[in-house]
Amino acid sequence: LEQDRAQHLNDKDPSQLWLAFMDLWNATGASAVPMNKVEEQRKKYFPDIHFSNIEEYITTAEKANHII
Incomplete structure (x- = not known):
């Protein structure tokens, strides 16, 4: 998950970065x-x-x- 976030950190289109953050939040329970x-x-x-x-x-x- 952290690898996905790091991979998209400097993308011009932030949508993949947003998805990576949401995956991280969901996996850690931060979105609960x-x-x-x-x-x-x-x-x-x-x-x-x-x-x-x-x-x-x-x-x-x-x-x-x-x-x-």
Whole structure:
């Protein structure tokens, strides 16, 4: 991951550098948000919306001919 970041550090188009940073942040957990904060904001800002997890998406896709 660090090698990807270093490889694209001086690119004219920064998109690959951005992707490398996101890969690094995701791998280290730096992009994670505290779940207690997430739950509070879901209740406050999105009270009528159901947030599906991966298992729910897979189950729905299997029941609906792989269409979600």
